[in-house]
Amino acid sequence: MVAHKCAQHNDELGRIAIASRNISKCQAIIDSINAKGSLKQPGELKAYAVNALDIEATKALIQETESQIVINVGSAFLNMSVLRACIDTGAAYLDTAIHEDPSKICETPPWYANYEWKHLDECKDKGITAILGVGFDPGVVNAYAALAQQEHFDSIESIDILDVNAGSHGKYFATNFDPEINFREFTGTVWSWQNREWTPNTMFEVKRTDNLPVVGEQSLYLTGHDEVHSLSKHLDVPNVRFWMGFGEHYINVFTVLKNLGLLSEKPVKTAEGLEVVPLKVVKAVLPDPASLAPSYSGKTCIGDVIKGQKDGQPRELFVYNVADHAEAYAETDSQGISYTAGVPPVAAALLVARGDWDAQQMQNVEQLPAKPFLALLDTMGLPTRIKEGERDLPWDQF
Amino acid sequence: MVAHKCAQHNDELGRIAIASRNISKCQAIIDSINAKGSLKQPGELKAYAVNALDIEATKALIQETESQIVINVGSAFLNMSVLRACIDTGAAYLDTAIHEDPSKICETPPWYANYEWKHLDECKDKGITAILGVGFDPGVVNAYAALAQQEHFDSIESIDILDVNAGSHGKYFATNFDPEINFREFTGTVWSWQNREWTPNTMFEVKRTDNLPVVGEQSLYLTGHDEVHSLSKHLDVPNVRFWMGFGEHYINVFTVLKNLGLLSEKPVKTAEGLEVVPLKVVKAVLPDPASLAPSYSGKTCIGDVIKGQKDGQPRELFVYNVADHAEAYAETDSQGISYTAGVPPVAAALLVARGDWDAQQMQNVEQLPAKPFLALLDTMGLPTRIKEGERDLPWDQF
Known part of the structure; x- marks a missing residue:
């Protein structure tokens, strides 16, 4: 990709x-x-x-x-x-x-x-x-937050990043990227930034339901994720949370595997004396995420719900992108999840080459200029839109 | 035990x-x-x-x-x-x-x-x-079938062996005996003897609901099991089936593991190149069945529903035993499943020693005298009862 x-x-x-x-x-x-x-x-x-x-x-x-x-x-x-x-x-x-x-x-x-x-x-x-962290999330969603802060708000109360994959791969069960990494995201403490404090929860403990553009009503769960850990430092915002969409079937399979101890990264010993990490065996039996691409259909919707104040009035924006699995495959032999994660670092490389992002230091995405990044992504297959109530426009026309 | x-x-x-x-x-x-x-x-x-x-x-x-x-x-x-x-x-x-x-x-x-x-x-x-096969099932249930044929029927149309464990071990999930053997029973073709032919089904394809003595209403599923393979040969009965009781939770966990390929006995290779049999890893993460005994409560009910003719009239009997997990543990440090499986071979050994079952050849249990076996089991903690409609008596008073 x-x-x-x-x-x-x-x-x-x-x-x-x-x-x-x-x-x-x-x-x-x-x-x-x-x-x-x-x-x-x-x-x-x-x-x-x-x-x-x-x-x-x-x-x-x-x-x-x-x-x-x-x-x-x-x-x-x-x-x-x-x-x-x-x-x-x-x-x-x-x-x-x-x-x-x-x-x-x-x-x-x-x-x-x-x-x-x-x-x-x-x-x-x-x-x-x-x-x-210059993939989609983290990455593009960090730029969304920076753009909102710089252009559309006087103060921000909360950033809720929503990640929904409403696509279908047609398999009984599969993860969209390396299962080892995928499950590791959900087995530990879910850390979120709430009221300017690190707040622990467990996976699937906190749920929200959103009616999102294109993909419609979705159930999302508070999830630990990279971008919460940099946005909380770099933007002066009291609440930063990450939410991932899950269907009942995913949650059921995950819950069974987790409760049985099959998502553990600690080795167990078989009756025959072989030391094995259960999670690596689960990874071995699941479909290779790359193999999902040819039959993947449907769309992803990823974006930031941002709430705050502008000109003394409360404001709520959704800055987002919708990507299509089949289009991603037609263009690059990859499914939508790889596409949304793989295009942004190339855009970033172009910005480094062009000088816009030649930072000469270590930076998270929200510390870099958002506009050239989003403008470039518009031309590379990941257009950004902003929705406020019924108003829903490309970000640069908003 | x-x-x-x-x-x-x-x-x-x-x-x-x-x-x-x-x-x-x-x-x-x-x-x-x-x-x-x-x-x-x-x-x-x-x-x-x-x-x-x-x-x-x-x-x-x-x-x-x-x-x-x-x-x-x-x-x-x-x-x-x-x-x-x-x-x-x-x-x-x-x-x-x-x-x-x-x-x-x-x-x-x-x-x-x-x-x-x-x-x-x-x-x-x-x-x-x-x-x-001189455990409970196979074993005692074969003797039940033989007793019924010899004493209570002129002709038998069907033998349905019902095995219900209505006990509770308090764990998220566990099997009552070696998980490797336990799951192997349910992953292949379910063979039953119907209309004098071997009939294939898949696990959890055929369900029945019974209201059983002591344990009440239970869901059972057509399952492949040893005794069907000898009773079909030794008793002249057109239908021999085995049914096992399962709760929704067991079926869900089993279905997830099976569909993911984690119950496979064929080795898979991890990303690191280690060859592992998934089923052996599942076994390694599950509780040791012996560890369940101390906290196991509730009862088992195992028996034969036998339908046929007696004196020109249709007849239906349920020949059965009810065992209690906690009583088994108090007596022998074992849970009920080990108890019901472990007492019958000792009874059989006693019958061999006494000469009643000194067969001098290879036999399945239904080929041996049923009465001394059931009489001995009565004294060893596994009493047999027979139920016909509302009439429910010890087998030797029936």
């Missing part, structure tokens, strides 16, 4: 190197890009094998390929080693999800302070551009 | 040897027997370690202990090796469940013909007493 979008902009981004532990995955992506004729102009597109946990190997690859911008869309366990390789080689670093330690679930908030923000000073001292 | 009951009858059964792969399990049983003071008279009670798949080691143990009767209540995967050791040493063989090949699920009916009955001629030639 990311490589597809990079190829569509290779006039600005230049040579493209795709690296993974498994080089055949990279080659498959290159084949798909060539099949779609996605390269905007003739240019280099190469596959590399690298273990991104190996910092020296990653540095060597960055140097060999003369990469100036590294988009890390690998597992969330790799962030710190890839960031280190970027700092040491002077490359710009972009990622789309917070770092995780495979042995820990749901650490102390704010999560960014546990890993990424420990490198704030070093990035600033060395002039390293590091943009954290 | 079995050892407890043997100890209570060691005046007739003599020296008792308890063998398992894990000798500490045997020692724990001996400690429990001593704590309860279960030995009827002072006598030998010893623990041995043996891998029952190792035929030579098992033969050596039978010879060393001079065992004349072997009660095999190990995993269903061990039957053929233990039977071989008995045939070679001349010991009587008793088991409580059909042999299973770990790599196969639900083989061609009748199941006994795939393994056990291949040794019919050899047992007869050598005069080996081998009593197959």
Whole structure:
């Protein structure tokens, strides 16, 4: 997905190197890009094998390929080693999800302070551009919040990020991205920022129902998520919450697996003495998220419900995007969830290349100019709209 | 459980040897027997370690202990090796469940013909007493069917075996015996004997609701089970079916696990390259069935609904037993399911020792005299009753 979008902009981004532990995955992506004729102009597109946990190997690859911008869309366990390789080689670093330690679930908030923000000073001292969490959520939804604060509110009381996938993959059960990461989001404490305090809940404890554009009425549940941990620091807002849409079937399967202990990251021993992490076995039996794309139908709706004051009056806006699974697949061989997560880091890379986001320091998305980002996303397949009551317009006409 | 009951009858059964792969399990049983003071008279009670798949080691143990009767209540995967050791040493063989090949699920009916009955001629030639499936079901329910045929019917149209555990273990989810065996019963084809033909169904496809003595109204589902595979051969009855009671919660958990592929006995490979059998991981996370005993409450009801003709009139009887989990635990440190399964083979061993069941050949329970078996069970904690309409009496007063 990311490589597809990079190829569509290779006039600005230049040579493209795709690296993974498994080089055949990279080659498959290159084949798909060539099949779609996605390269905007003739240019280099190469596959590399690298273990991104190996910092020296990653540095060597960055140097060999003369990469100036590294988009890390690998597992969330790799962030710190890839960031280190970027700092040491002077490359710009972009990622789309917070770092995780495979042995820990749901650490102390704010999560960014546990890993990424420990490198704030070093990035600033060395002039390293590091943009954290620039997928859709976190990422685009952070820009929505920044835009609202800068343009549409005098003061904000609450930011509620809503993430609904109203698509259908036709399988009994599947997660839309790596099940290991997906379930880890829901097994620990749900941290939200309420009344300027970190507030703990459990998953599926707090529910809301919204009637959303295009996808209609949806049930959403308070969920722990990356962007709550940076927006709460960077925007002066007393309430920041993240809500994810779930159907009854998803909740039932999740509840069964969790209650049985099958979502545990702690190894168990079988009667035969084999040590196994149950969650890894669950991952092994579930469909590969990438395999869902061809038959995925329906739409996603992700956005920010923002409440506050403007000119002495209460105001409520919904800043959002609707994406279509089948259109995403037709364009990039990816399903909608990969599309919404994969387009934004490429837009960010273009903004770094153009200078708009050449921050020379570590930043979360809400700290960067929102307008060039949203303007670029409009042209890249992820248009933003703003809804206020019955008024529903493209963000730049609002 | 079995050892407890043997100890209570060691005046007739003599020296008792308890063998398992894990000798500490045997020692724990001996400690429990001593704590309860279960030995009827002072006598030998010893623990041995043996891998029952190792035929030579098992033969050596039978010879060393001079065992004349072997009660095999190990995993269903061990039957053929233990039977071989008995045939070679001349010991009587008793088991409580059909042999299973770990790599196969639900083989061609009748199941006994795939393994056990291949040794019919050899047992007869050598005069080996081998009593197959002498637990509760299979086992006692086979005797119920035989009794009904011999005493209460001129012709039988159908035998429906009902197995309800209306007990509560207080856990989110648990199986009452080895989860590996438990789930294997429900993942393959459900074979029943209908209109004198083997009829395939799937699990939870066919439901019935019964109002049963003591436990009340229960939902039961057509299930594949051992006794259907011998009763269909030995009794001239056109319909033999087995039904097991399940609550909605059990069915939901089972359905989720099955649909996800987590009940599969075929290995999957994790992302890290580890080969794992999902079912073994599910077993590892579930409570050990033995651990359920102390807090188990409620009752089981297991019996045969038998329909046919007597003296030219249609007749319907329910021949059944009700057992209590807490009473079983008080007597033998075991829960009700282990109790109902563990007492009958000890009764059978006593009948072999006394000569009533010294068959000198391989037999299923319905081929042996039912009355001495049921009379003995009356005195050992598993009384039989017969219900016809509102009339409900001990079997020997009916």
